[in-house]
Structures are given as structure tokens and as C-alpha cells.
Amino acid sequence: MKKINLNGAKKVHFIGIGGISMSGLAEVLKRDGYEVTGSDSTSSRITDHLVKAGIPVSIPNSAKNITDDIDLVIYTAAIRQENPEFQSSFIKGKALLERAALLGIMLECYDHAICVAGSHGKTTATSLMAEIVLDAGLDPTISIGGHMGRNETNYYVGESSYFVLESCEYKNQFHHFHPQVGIILNIDADHLDFFGTFENVVNSFKKFAENIRPGGVLVVQHGTPGFENSQLSCKVVTFGEVEGEFCPANVEYDNFGRPKFDIIKNNKCVAHISLPLPGKYNMLNAIATFAAAYELGISPIIAANALSNAKGVKRRFEHKGICGGAHIIDDYAHHPTEIQQCLAAARKATQGKLICLFQPHTYTRTRNHLSDFAKSFKDADKIVLLPIYAAREPFDPSISSLNLQEAIKDRGGDVIHFDDFDGASKFLQVNLSPGDLLITMGAGDVYFVGEMLLSM
Numbered sequence: 104m105k106k107i108n109l110n111g112a113k114k115v116h117f118i119g120i121g122g123i124s125m126s127g128l129a130e131v132l133k134r135d136g137y138e139v140t141g142s143d144s145t146s147s148r149i150t151d152h153l154v155k156a157g158i159p160v161s162i163p164n165s166a167k168n169i170t171d172d173i174d175l176v177i178y179t180a181a182i183r184q185e186n187p188e189f190q191s192s193f194i195k196g197k198a199l200l201e202r203a204a205l206l207g208i209m210l211e212c213y214d215h216a217i218c219v220a221g222s223h224g225k226t227t228a229t230s231l232m233a234e235i236v237l238d239a240g241l242d243p244t245i246s247i248g249g250h251m252g253r254n255e256t257n258y259y260v261g262e263s264s265y266f267v268l269e270s271c272e273y274k275n276q277f278h279h280f281h282p283q284v285g286i287i288l289n290i291d292a293d294h295l296d297f298f299g300t301f302e303n304v305v306n307s308f309k310k311f312a313e314n315i316r317p318g319g320v321l322v323v324q325h326g327t328p329g330f331e332n333s334q335l336s337c338k339v340v341t342f343g344e345v346e347g348e349f350c351p352a353n354v355e356y357d358n359f360g361r362p363k364f365d366i367i368k369n370n371k372c373v374a375h376i377s378l379p380l381p382g383k384y385n386m387l388n389a390i391a392t393f394a395a396a397y398e399l400g401i402s403p404i405i406a407a408n409a410l411s412n413a414k415g416v417k418r419r420f421e422h423k424g425i426c427g428g429a430h431i432i433d434d435y436a437h438h439p440t441e442i443q444q445c446l447a448a449a450r451k452a453t454q455g456k457l458i459c460l461f462q463p464h465t466y467t468r469t470r471n472h473l474s475d476f477a478k479s480f481k482d483a484d485k486i487v488l489l490p491i492y493a494a495r496e497p498f499d500p501s502i503s504s505l506n507l508q509e510a511i512k513d514r515g516g517d518v519i520h521f522d523d524f525d526g527a528s529k530f531l532q533v534n535l536s537p538g539d540l541l542i543t544m545g546a547g548d549v550y551f552v553g554e555m556l557l558s559m
Contacts, residue, residue, distance in 0.1 A: 107135050107212050112174035112198065117141035118188045119179055120160055121150045127246050127258025128177070128205060129158055134260050142168045142188060166191035173197060177205055180274050181495055206246070206268065207279030213244070213266040217395060218280050220270040220311055221288030222304070223441050227380070228288055228388040229269040230416045231409075233259070235396045238409040241265045249435070252414030270311070272304070273297060277311045284395050285315045285337075287323040287330070288388060291440050296467035296496075305329035312337075320398045322391055340398060342390045344383065349394040351386060360451030362386045366393055366407075373397070374407035380415050382448030389413075418550065420445065424557045428537025429455070431553045437464040437546035439475035445544065446482040455538030459483040460527060460552055462545035463491045463507060466499035473502075477510035485534070486511055486518040487527055492547030528555045 109115065109132075117129050120141025126149045133139045133156070142161040143150055150160045161168045169176065169191040176192040179202045184190070192199055210216040217236070219229040226249040234253060236243045243265035245251075246258050270277040270285075273294045290308050292301040305328050312321050312330070315337040323330050325343035333339055341347035351364040352372070360381035366374045378389050389410045396406040415421070418435040425431070430453070436445045442461070449457055459480060463469045469476065469491055480486045488504045504520055511518040521527040531552070535541060543553040 107132065107137075107209055109137070109175055109208070110198075112137070114138040114140070114173050115175045115177060116169065116173045116188075117177045118164065118182055118186065118192075119143055120153060120158070121145075121147050122179060122181075123149070123248055123250075123257045124246055125177070125179060125202060126150075126153055127256075127260070128202065128209070129153060130156060130258065130260050131209065131244060133158055140168075140173070164188050169195060169197065171195075175200060177202060180276065203271075203276035203279045207281070210266055210268065210280055210282065214264040214283065215241075215243075215399065216266045216268065216280070216282040216316075217243075217284045217286070217399075218268050218270040218277065218282035218311075219286045219288070219392075220272060220277055220308065221286070222272070222291035222293045223438065223444070224288045224384060224388045225269050225271075226416050226435070227385060227419050228286065228392055229267060231389055231413055232286070232392040232395060233267045234413050235392060235401060235406045235409040236265055236267055236399075239396075239401045239405050241401075243267050247416070249419065250417040252416060272307055272311070275307055275310070278307070278314065280311070281314045281316055283316050283319045284398060285312060285319070285321045286391050286395055287312065287321065287327060288391055289324055290328055291438065292472075293438050293468070295471045296465070301328075320395070322394045322398065324387065324391070338398075340394055342387070342394050344387060349390050349397075351390060354386070356451055358452070360448045366390060366403075368397070374403045376407050377411045379411070379413055381420055381452055382444060384444040384448070420448065423543075423550075423553045426541075426556045426559070427532070427535050429535040429539040429541055431556060432540060432542045433550045433553055434542055434544050435546055436544050438468070439472050439479040442476070442479040442544065443481075445542065446480065449540055449542055450482040453538070453540035455536065455540060456484040457482060458485045458487065458531070458535070458539060458541045460487045460489065460531065460541065460543045460549060462489040462547045462549035463504055464546040465494050465496050466491055466502050467496065469504075469507060470499075470502045473506060473510055476507055477514050477516070480511060480516055480518075481514075484517065486516055487530065488518060488520045489524070489527060489545075489549060489552075490522060492545060492549075494547065524552050524555065528552050528559075531556060532559060 325347035
């Protein structure tokens with residue numbers, strides 16, 4: 104593995120180092136011999152860990168953190184130009200590098216870079232890919248947008264030439280990457296605040312595929328838009344539920360919605376998997392990673408065992424506990440397709456009422472997909488809505504959860520809205536019964552409600 108080349112920089116500063124991806128990249132650079140510092144708006148478990156690892160972290164962001172001896176400043180797409188450290192870096196003429204561009208530079212140093220992309224499921228699939236490579240004894244470096252259940256962290260700094268990376272399409276971040284193996288799980292109309300149209304989303308994924316290294320491999324779901332007659336220079340391997348080079352057979356679901364299945368490659372059974380994660384969508388995630396491992400030359404037995412013992416990712420159908428005899432699950436689903444898939448899996452996992460507490464994520468996504476959101480809750484017996492989690496967006500009075508409530512009601516859904524966590528938690532405490540399943544759902548901080556219920 105080659106040393107990461109940052110054009111002569113010796114001291115590197117991360118703005119927002121407590122982020123789930125930034126923290127791992129900081130440790131990779133430190134391991135590679137760079138002097139690393141960072142800052143964030145608040146301290147956290149992640150920043151505390153970084154300090155213990157020998158990386159100084161300043162709280163909060165401040166212009167004074169950009170000292171004269173810093174050679175390079177790393178920032179994320181979420182950092183606004185009015186951030187005091189970003190402004191100070193610009194005024195002082197510091198070299199600035201966006202996180203995805205840094206990742207692209209890092210990947211060039213790894214002979215076996217594996218990038219997992221897709222509109223849905225990429226965090227879980229990246230964790231599955233990482234578990235396979237770890238179980239194969241290949242000691243990879245790993246960067247995931249969520250905490251792996253296996254080691255309770257979002258990254259792992261390995262010593263080999265393997266790098267397993269979750270690759271985000273938002274703002275074309277994954278165009279910086281040139282992997283040996285690329286995985287495209289699916290393509291859907293998401294992040295339209297940036298892409299504008301679904302056609303632009305498809306074209307962005309096509310560019311990602313075109314960036315795969317000569318002699319590399321693309322693993323893509325059969326029938327994915329834009330890849331029906333792909334003319335890529337790399338090898339293309341397909342997977343799917345019914346069609347594709349890798350497909351499932353003899354699928355059975357247990358009482359918790361977890362699938363057992365054979366993997367068929369060109370009409371021959373190559374593995375049997377008992378996946379500990381629920382739902383058809385996770386079965387497809389597993390098949391995609393198995394196909395990638397197969398192309399990497401990893402033993403099918405090792406890959407199947409890794410998938411059959413996978414620990415999953417935090418906030419992906421994560422069992423949080425039992426409240427009054429009702430199971431509480433937390434899930435990151437925030438797009439209509441993800442909601443539908445998650446609730447379909449949950450429906451198989453409960454004989455009682457299925458209650459979904461949903462916190463919409465961003466005003467633009469809620470507006471752009473309002474009709475699809477209204478359809479996506481069909482498997483839930485009761486929907487409880489919270490206000491929109493704005494995330495990166497300014498307040499928009501033209502759209503709210505009340506609009507979603509009306510759209511769900513128009514489709515015959517049983518839905519109620521609360522303005523805050525306290526009201527929702529009190530309602531749920533009274534209305535949950537033994538045998539029910541509550542899912543706290545969304546990409547914001549909705550999981551706090553489940554934790555409130557479990558502490559009552």
C-alpha cells in the first residue's frame with residue numbers, strides 16, 4: 104500500500120472532525136504519518152475517542168483553530184462558507200479539500216478499493232461487504248456512514264491494500280472515486296434538491312460506473328435504469344431477485360422476517376445463507392456483496408458464513424428493547440421506497456399492531472415525494488408523525504408534516520400528528536400493547552422517542 108500523497112502537506116486540520124466519516128479519515132491520515140487536528144461544534148463520544156487516539160480536537164469551531172502551521176484543511180459538503188474556520192482558511196490562503204476528494208486520493212493508494220453505491224441500502228451493504236473481507240482475513244480499511252454492529256464503530260483502519268467504502272451520490276461525491284470493484288444496489292429518485300431530475304440521478308451513477316479502474320468489476324442489480332445495455336469498459340456482473348448472474352432460490356422467511364436462501368450463479372447453487380437481517384431488500388444487499396466477494400476471489404464458504412453471522416448496522420432495523428411488552432425497533436429509512444421495504448419486513452415480524460413513528464427528513468424530500476410517502480405506510484396499522492427534521496435546509500413554511508398527514512388520511516391511513524417528542528411518547532406509552540411492534544423511523548433524531556419510552 105502506497106503512502107497517501109497530499110502534495111507535501113504535513114499538518115492536516117478537519118472541520119467537523121466528529122462526523123461519522125471524517126473521524127475515520129482523520130485516523131487513517133494519522134496512521135499514515137500526518138499530524139492531524141480537528142474541531143467540531145460540540146464534543147461527543149467520537150471526539151473523545153479521537154483525543155484518546157492522539158488527535159487534538161477543539162470545541163467549538165473557531166477561526167483561531169486555523170493556525171499558521173496547518174498545511175491542509177478538510178471540510179464536508181455540509182460546511183457552509185460562513186463557518187469561521189472555513190472563512191479563516193480561505194483568508195489565510197490554506198489549501199482546502201472536500202472530504203470526498205480526500206477519499207478519492209486515499210483510494211488511489213489501495214489496490215483493492217471496493218465502493219458500495221445505491222440510492223438505498225448502501226450503509227447496510229457496505230457493512231456486509233466489510234464483514235466478508237474481515238472474515239477472509241484481508242484486514243481492510245473500512246469507512247461506513249453508520250456504526251457497524253460488529254465493532255461498534257463506523258470505520259476500521261487496516262494494514263492491507265483493501266479499502267471498503269460507502270459511496271454517496273449526493274452532490275456527485277462518488278465521482279472522486281476510482282474503485283477496482285463498484286457496486287450499484289439500485290437507483291431511485293432521491294436528492295432531487297441537488298439532481299433536479301431522475302435522469303440526472305441515473306447519469307450520475309453511470310459516471311460512477313465509468314470511473315471503475317481498467318480490469319475492474321461493476322456489480323449492478325439487473326434492470327437498473329441506465330444499465331440495461333451498458334457499454335462499460337469494465338466487467339459487468341448482475342444480480343437480482345429473479346434475473347441476473349447471481350439470484351436467490353428456495354427463499355424462506357422465519358417469524359422475524361429473516362430470509363434463508365440459496366445463491367444461484369448461472370443455474371448452479373454456490374452458497375446457502377441464513378441472513379440475520381430482515382426483509383427482501385437485505386437479501387438483495389447480501390447477494391450483491393456475495394457477488395462482489397466472488398469476483399474478488401474470496402471463498403464462497405467464507406462469504407456465506409460472514410453473511411449468515413452479520414451484525415448489521417446501528418439504526419438499520421435495530422432492536423432497541425421492549426416497552427410494556429411491545430418491541431421497539433429503530434430504522435434510518437427516510438425515502439418512500441425505504442419506508443415501504445422496512446415496513447414490509449416489519450409486517451412479517453409481528454402478529455400484533457405495527458406502529459410507525461415517522462420523522463420526515465428535509466423539506467425538499469417531503470415536498471418532492473409527498474404522494475409516494477403517503478403510499479409507503481400501507482403496512483402500518485398506525486402512523487404517528489413528527490415535524491420535519493430540517494437537516495441542512497432552512498425553514499420552509501410551505502411544507503410540513505401536516506401536509507403528509509392529510510395525504511395519508513386521503514388514502515385511508517390511520518395517522519396522528521404531534522408537535523414534539525413528549526406528546527408522541529406519551530401517546531405511544533398509552534397505546535402500545537404486548538405483542539405490538541413500534542418502529543421509530545427517519546434520518547433525524549426520532550430514535551430519542553424510543554429511548555424515552557424505554558426509560559419510563
